[in-house]
Amino acid sequence: MAEPSSFEARLTQAAExxxxxxxxxxTVLVGQAVVVDQVLWGIIAGGHVLLEGAPGLGKTLLVRTLASCLDLQFSRIQFTPDLMPSDVIGTNMLAMEQAGGARSFTLHKGPIFGQVILADEINRATPKTQSALLExxxxxAVTIAGKRHVLDEPFFVLATENPIxxxxxxxxxxxQLDRFLLKVMVPNPTEDELTEILQRxxxxEMKPPEKVLAREEVLELRSLCRDVAVAEPVMRFAARFVGASEPGRKESPELIRKALRYGAGVRGAQSLILCAKAVAMLEGRAHVSFSDVQNVAMPALRHRLIRSFEGEADGITTDxxxxxxxxxxxxRPEAVEAAVKKG
Amino acid sequence: MATDAGRFHELFERWARRVRTRMIVRQALTWTALGLLVGSLAALALWKTHQGALRPWMGAVGLVGLAAGAIIGARRRWTDMDVALYLDGRLDTDEVITTAVQMRNEAEADDEARAVVVRQAADALEKADPKKVRPPIFVGDHLLIPIAVAAIVLVARMPMPVRPLPAAPPGSDKVQLAQVEGLEKMAALGALSTPDEAQRERLKQLAERAKNLREKLRDGMERREALSEIAKLKDDVAAERLSLGDAERREGLEAAQGQLAKEPSLKDAAKALGDRDLTRFDEEMQKLANSQEKADRERAKKALEEAADAAKKNGAPDVARALEEEKKLLEERSKRNDALKDLAEGFGKDAPEDLKKDLEEMAEGGTDKDSRKLAKDLGDALEKLTPEERKRLGEKLREKAEKGGMAPMDKERLKDLAKKLATPEGQKQLEEELRKMANEDTESEESKKQGALEEGEKGLGEAEKQLGGGACPMPMPIPGGQQPGGPPGGDKGEKNGPPGSGKSPPGKADGDPGGPGSHHDTGKGDHKGGQTPEIDSKGFRSRASGKINSGAPMPGAVSGRTTGKPGDTAKLRGTGALGEVGPSEIGGVERSDIPEEYREQVGRYFSP
Known part of the structure; x- marks a missing residue:
C-alpha cells in the first residue's frame, strides 16, 4: 500500500x-452484506467478533474467506466439550534430543498463535476452555508454563455460536462475552441469495479469493481509525446512550428498567465509539456523527445487556x-433539538 | 490549514450571531405570547369578578413577557457547541461543524484529521442556504399573540356579567333580568326634544329613572320594588301625557277646545284636544288638510288661530303653541296636497293604477301617510314618462291653469308645474322634490312627543309583564256576599249606613246578600251617621266624560293605577281629581257615554 500523502487521501484509500x-x-459468500460490514468494523476497530446464527448460514465460510483475503495467518479451533485449554493455547512438550539423549521441554504452540482465529461453535467447549481465550x-498474549508469549498483530478472534x-x-x-467488540447476528438468506448459493x-469447486489486504495495511487501517475525530457532544451522546441502558437510573426508558438487570458498561461505550470511528472512516469521513453511534449500537451492545427475569419472561430481546x-x-440538547425540528 | 481555520472561524461566528439573535427574538416572542395568554386569562378573571376597569391593562402582561423573554433569551444564550449542533442538524452535515468547533479550541491537536474536518465544516457553512438554515423567528406558538390580543380586546369590551344574586332571605322574591326591552323604550324618552325646557327636564328624569331601574334589575332586586317603581313610572308618564293644559292652564285648554268646537269641521279635533290626545288631533288636522273644500280649510285655519288666541289669553301657552304649530302644518300640508293632486289629476285616464288608487284614498280623507305614498307613486310615474307624455302632461296642466275659476296662487302653482315638466331637467327636479316629499316627516312635535310617551307607557307594561306583574287580579270572593258584578240582592237598604256603600248587612233579604256595590240604595234609611261631608271646592273636581268600558258594566273591583283620563275615576291620581274643572265639564255626565242606569250614581259621586 502506497503511503498516502495526506489524511484525506488515506481515508479515500481506506474506503477503496x-x-x-x-x-x-x-465472490465466495453470497449476500450477508451487513454481516460483512460489521465484521469489517470489528477488524478495523481492533476487536473480536462473535457471529451467531443457525447452522449453514455461512459463518465459518465468511471467516475462512476473510482469512483468505487477508494476508494473515489463519487458525481454526473447533470447540468441542472435550477440548482442553492446552488444545487452544498450546503446551510444553517433553522432547528428547537425538544426539545426546537429553530431554527438554519445547513449546508446542496452540492454534491461538495465529492472526485470524476462527473459534467455531465456541459455546460447545467447557467454560474452562472458553476462559483460555480470555487472556x-x-x-x-498467552501465558504457558509461567511464560508470557505475545501474539502477533494484528490478532483477532472470530467466534461463531449456534443458537439452536x-x-x-x-x-x-x-x-467472556464482554471481550467481544461486536456480536453479529447472521440472518437467513433471501430467496435470491439462496438461489445464488445453490448455483455456486x-x-x-470455486477458486479461493485472492489476497487483497496485507498485514501492514490492516495495521494502517487500525491506526487511521484511531485518528478519526470525535466531538465532545458525540462522546457525551455515547455515554448518555450507555448510561440509559442502566436499569437503576431514573432517566432510563421504562422498557430498560423493566427488562434489564445490567446495562452495557464502560466496554460498551468504548466499543460504540471505536466502531463508530470505523464506520466514519469507511465512509471517508474524518469525524464521527451521532448516526454512526446509533448505527453500531445494535452489534456493539446487544451481547452486553443482561436481561432481568421479567425481561426474559416477557420475551424481550436485547435487540x-x-x-x-x-x-x-x-x-442533541433539548432546546437545540427543538430548534432543529421547528426550523 | 490556517486559511481554512480562519475561514471557518469567520463563517461560524457570522452564523452564530445570526442564530443567537434570532433565537433571542423568538424566545422573546414566545414569552410575549405566554404573557398575553396569561393576560387574557387574567382579564377574563377580572371580568368574572366584576373588576372591569383593570381589564385593558392586562395587555401589559404581554410586555412583561416580552421583557422576560428577552432577558431569559440573553441569559440562556446558546454556546458555540449548541450553535454548531443546530447548524449540523439543519445542514445534515454529520456533526462536522460540531467536530470542527471542538477542534478549533484544541490548537495543540494540529493533526491531519483536524485540517480535514475544519475544511469540510467551512465548506458546509459556505454552501449553506441561509433560508434553510436560519432559525425562523415566528413559530406556531406565536399565533397566540394575535389570538390573545384579540381575546383581551374582546374581554375588555365585553359587557360586565350579571352579578350573581346573594342567597335571598326567606320570604323575599328577588328578580334578576339582564335585558328589559320595555325599559329601553322609556330610556329613549331622554332624547326627545320639546320646546318646553321644564318638560324636557322631566322627560330626561323619567328616562334616567328607567335606566336606573334597568341597572338595578340587572343586578337583581325585589320584584315588589321593581313593580312599584314601574307603577310609579307609569303614573308619571301618564301625567306627562296629560300635562298639556293641565292645572292652572286647564282654563286655556277648555277655552281653546270651546273655540274649536264652534267650527263643525273641527268637532273631532276639539274632542281629541279635550282628551289631550294630540296624536289623534294631528291626524284630524291631516285629514282636514286634505279636504277638497278650500273654504273648510280656511275656516279651520281661522278657528285654530282663534283657539290659539283663546288658549293664550286663558293662560295655556303650551296649548297655544301646539295649536299654532298645527295651523302652520295645516297650511303646508294643504299646499303640498293640492300640488300633488293637481299633478296626479293631470295624468287623467292614462294615470297608472297605483296613482288612481292613491287619489281615491286621498279623496276619502287621507292622512299624511297617504299623501306621502301619492308623492312616491307620482315620482315613479314621472320617471316612466316618455318625452311626449311629459309634454302632454305639461300642456294639460297649463290648460287647466288657463281655464280660469281658480285662485291666483293655484294658477301659479299649476303654471310652475307645467314649466318644470317642459324640460327634462325640470322633470328631474320635480321627481327629486316628490321623493323628498315622500320621505318627509310632517308629524307635529307634540304628536311625536305623545307617540313617544305612549310607546314608553307600552314599554312599561311590557316590563311589568316580564316581571310577572301587571295582570288585573281576579276579584276575591267575599264571604257571605255575591261575586262582584253579580245580580243585585233583595236588600231594601232599610238599614243604617252611608248611601250607596252597599255594605249594609242583609236584613229581611229574600235573596242572597250582595257584595259591595251590588245593592241599589234607595236612600230611605237613616242617613244621620253616614253624611258625606261637603267638599270645599269652587266647582267640579273632574269631568265625567268617561269613555272607559263604553257599553260594558263598571268593573266590580278596581285595583292598581290607571292612566287617569278625565272622568275615569276621581279617586285616583290623574287629572280628574287633581286638576281644575273647566266650564264645559258642568253637566258632563249627561253628555257622556255612561249607560243610562249608572248616570245617577256617577253624577252623585261627582257632585260636590
Whole structure:
C-alpha cells in the first residue's frame, strides 16, 4: 500500500480497500452484506467478533474467506466439550534430543498463535476452555508454563455460536462475552441469495479469493481509525446512550428498567465509539456523527445487556432494548433539538 | 490549514450571531405570547369578578413577557457547541461543524484529521442556504399573540356579567333580568326634544329613572320594588301625557277646545284636544288638510288661530303653541296636497293604477301617510314618462291653469308645474322634490312627543309583564256576599249606613246578600251617621266624560293605577281629581257615554 500523502487521501484509500475486500468476499459468500460490514468494523476497530446464527448460514465460510483475503495467518479451533485449554493455547512438550539423549521441554504452540482465529461453535467447549481465550483476547498474549508469549498483530478472534441445539452447550459467561467488540447476528438468506448459493455450491469447486489486504495495511487501517475525530457532544451522546441502558437510573426508558438487570458498561461505550470511528472512516469521513453511534449500537451492545427475569419472561430481546434506546435517547440538547425540528 | 481555520472561524461566528439573535427574538416572542395568554386569562378573571376597569391593562402582561423573554433569551444564550449542533442538524452535515468547533479550541491537536474536518465544516457553512438554515423567528406558538390580543380586546369590551344574586332571605322574591326591552323604550324618552325646557327636564328624569331601574334589575332586586317603581313610572308618564293644559292652564285648554268646537269641521279635533290626545288631533288636522273644500280649510285655519288666541289669553301657552304649530302644518300640508293632486289629476285616464288608487284614498280623507305614498307613486310615474307624455302632461296642466275659476296662487302653482315638466331637467327636479316629499316627516312635535310617551307607557307594561306583574287580579270572593258584578240582592237598604256603600248587612233579604256595590240604595234609611261631608271646592273636581268600558258594566273591583283620563275615576291620581274643572265639564255626565242606569250614581259621586 502506497503511503498516502495526506489524511484525506488515506481515508479515500481506506474506503477503496474496504470496497475491494467486500468485493473479494462477495465472490465466495453470497449476500450477508451487513454481516460483512460489521465484521469489517470489528477488524478495523481492533476487536473480536462473535457471529451467531443457525447452522449453514455461512459463518465459518465468511471467516475462512476473510482469512483468505487477508494476508494473515489463519487458525481454526473447533470447540468441542472435550477440548482442553492446552488444545487452544498450546503446551510444553517433553522432547528428547537425538544426539545426546537429553530431554527438554519445547513449546508446542496452540492454534491461538495465529492472526485470524476462527473459534467455531465456541459455546460447545467447557467454560474452562472458553476462559483460555480470555487472556489472549484481552491482552493479545498467552501465558504457558509461567511464560508470557505475545501474539502477533494484528490478532483477532472470530467466534461463531449456534443458537439452536443448546443441549450440551455452555453459554459464554458475561465476562467472556464482554471481550467481544461486536456480536453479529447472521440472518437467513433471501430467496435470491439462496438461489445464488445453490448455483455456486452445487457446481465445480470455486477458486479461493485472492489476497487483497496485507498485514501492514490492516495495521494502517487500525491506526487511521484511531485518528478519526470525535466531538465532545458525540462522546457525551455515547455515554448518555450507555448510561440509559442502566436499569437503576431514573432517566432510563421504562422498557430498560423493566427488562434489564445490567446495562452495557464502560466496554460498551468504548466499543460504540471505536466502531463508530470505523464506520466514519469507511465512509471517508474524518469525524464521527451521532448516526454512526446509533448505527453500531445494535452489534456493539446487544451481547452486553443482561436481561432481568421479567425481561426474559416477557420475551424481550436485547435487540428490542437497543432499538428502544436508539429511539429514546436524544442526540442533541433539548432546546437545540427543538430548534432543529421547528426550523 | 490556517486559511481554512480562519475561514471557518469567520463563517461560524457570522452564523452564530445570526442564530443567537434570532433565537433571542423568538424566545422573546414566545414569552410575549405566554404573557398575553396569561393576560387574557387574567382579564377574563377580572371580568368574572366584576373588576372591569383593570381589564385593558392586562395587555401589559404581554410586555412583561416580552421583557422576560428577552432577558431569559440573553441569559440562556446558546454556546458555540449548541450553535454548531443546530447548524449540523439543519445542514445534515454529520456533526462536522460540531467536530470542527471542538477542534478549533484544541490548537495543540494540529493533526491531519483536524485540517480535514475544519475544511469540510467551512465548506458546509459556505454552501449553506441561509433560508434553510436560519432559525425562523415566528413559530406556531406565536399565533397566540394575535389570538390573545384579540381575546383581551374582546374581554375588555365585553359587557360586565350579571352579578350573581346573594342567597335571598326567606320570604323575599328577588328578580334578576339582564335585558328589559320595555325599559329601553322609556330610556329613549331622554332624547326627545320639546320646546318646553321644564318638560324636557322631566322627560330626561323619567328616562334616567328607567335606566336606573334597568341597572338595578340587572343586578337583581325585589320584584315588589321593581313593580312599584314601574307603577310609579307609569303614573308619571301618564301625567306627562296629560300635562298639556293641565292645572292652572286647564282654563286655556277648555277655552281653546270651546273655540274649536264652534267650527263643525273641527268637532273631532276639539274632542281629541279635550282628551289631550294630540296624536289623534294631528291626524284630524291631516285629514282636514286634505279636504277638497278650500273654504273648510280656511275656516279651520281661522278657528285654530282663534283657539290659539283663546288658549293664550286663558293662560295655556303650551296649548297655544301646539295649536299654532298645527295651523302652520295645516297650511303646508294643504299646499303640498293640492300640488300633488293637481299633478296626479293631470295624468287623467292614462294615470297608472297605483296613482288612481292613491287619489281615491286621498279623496276619502287621507292622512299624511297617504299623501306621502301619492308623492312616491307620482315620482315613479314621472320617471316612466316618455318625452311626449311629459309634454302632454305639461300642456294639460297649463290648460287647466288657463281655464280660469281658480285662485291666483293655484294658477301659479299649476303654471310652475307645467314649466318644470317642459324640460327634462325640470322633470328631474320635480321627481327629486316628490321623493323628498315622500320621505318627509310632517308629524307635529307634540304628536311625536305623545307617540313617544305612549310607546314608553307600552314599554312599561311590557316590563311589568316580564316581571310577572301587571295582570288585573281576579276579584276575591267575599264571604257571605255575591261575586262582584253579580245580580243585585233583595236588600231594601232599610238599614243604617252611608248611601250607596252597599255594605249594609242583609236584613229581611229574600235573596242572597250582595257584595259591595251590588245593592241599589234607595236612600230611605237613616242617613244621620253616614253624611258625606261637603267638599270645599269652587266647582267640579273632574269631568265625567268617561269613555272607559263604553257599553260594558263598571268593573266590580278596581285595583292598581290607571292612566287617569278625565272622568275615569276621581279617586285616583290623574287629572280628574287633581286638576281644575273647566266650564264645559258642568253637566258632563249627561253628555257622556255612561249607560243610562249608572248616570245617577256617577253624577252623585261627582257632585260636590
Amino acid at each position: 480497500i474496504s470496497t475491494r475486500l467486500k468485493k473479494a468476499i462477495g 489472549a483476547m484481552q491482552e493479545h 441445539e443448546m443441549e450440551g452447550t455452555y453459554p459464554l459467561p458475561e465476562a 455450491t452445487t457446481g465445480h 428490542q432494548v437497543v432499538a428502544e434506546l436508539v429511539k429514546t435517547v436524544p442526540t
